[in-house]
Amino acid sequence: MVPDATSRQQAPATTKPYLNAYPIPNGSxxxxxxxxxxxxxxxxxxLDAYSIRVDHDINSKFSLFARYNYSxxxxxxxxxxxxxxxxxxxxxxxxxxxxxxxxxxxxxxxxEVRANYSNDRVSSRFRLDSxxxxxxxxxxxxxxxxxxx
Numbered sequence: 524m525v526p527d528a529t530s531r532q533q534a535p536a537t538t539k540p541y542l543n544a545y546p547i548p549n550g551s552x553x554x555x556x557x558x559x560x561x562x563x564x565x566x567x568x569x570l571d572a573y574s575i576r577v578d579h580d581i582n583s584k585f586s587l588f589a590r591y592n593y594s595x596x597x598x599x600x601x602x603x604x605x606x607x608x609x610x611x612x613x614x615x616x617x618x619x620x621x622x623x624x625x626x627x628x629x630x631x632x633x634x635e636v637r638a639n640y641s642n643d644r645v646s647s648r649f650r651l652d653s654x655x656x657x658x659x660x661x662x663x664x665x666x667x668x669x670x671x672x
Contacts, residue, residue, distance in 0.1 A: 525655075530556035540664045546607055546655020562607065562655050570596040584627050592619040601654065608657035614646045 525545040526534075534542050550559025576590040594617040603611040623637040650672075651659035662671040 524553060524557045525560040527552050527556055527558035540658070540660045543658040544606065544608055544651055544660045546657045549655070560607070560655055564601050564607070564654065566598065566600045568596070568598040570594070586625045586627075587623070588625075589622045590620070593617070603649070608651055608654045608659070610650050610652060612648045612650065616644045618642045 525548050526542040527548055531539065531542045546560045546562065548558030548560050550561050552558045572592065572594045574590065574592045576588060578586065578588045580586045594615075596615050598611075598613045600611045600613070601607055602609060619639065619641045621637065621639045623635060626634045628634060651657075653659065666672070
């Protein structure tokens with residue numbers, strides 16, 4: 524559902540940039556200033572994970588292991604707030620490092636110490652585009668003088 528042609532034409536000049544940011548209707552009018560828009564799109568997403576683990580027996584009583592993990596992911600989601608001409612670009616990067624030292628005190632008793640470091644970085648960016656012949660709102664309308672997206 525998007526603003527219909529009549530609403531776009533009759534809107535005050537200050538409102539037109541916001542209505543034009545929606546895709547152009549390509550279906551029937553629904554009334555109340557709205558019309559149908561039919562379109563197709565994909566929301567690409569990638570998730571990768573890389574990991575390495577090293578185990579080492581120091582001697583008959585002590586063993587050590589270390590593990591490193593890196594998991595980057597990206598997504599590009601169209602219409603996160605309902606407007607199909609808006610996309611959210613989301614990027615995450617997870618790094619973890621774990622190390623452990625195990626001591627065998629007796630065949631039935633052991634002592635283990637573990638340490639872990641984790642870091643998760645997230646970046647999110649919203650963007651207006653011309654999907655469905657929409658016209659992105661100019662920075663001059665959205666931001667004060669001297670600022671931009």
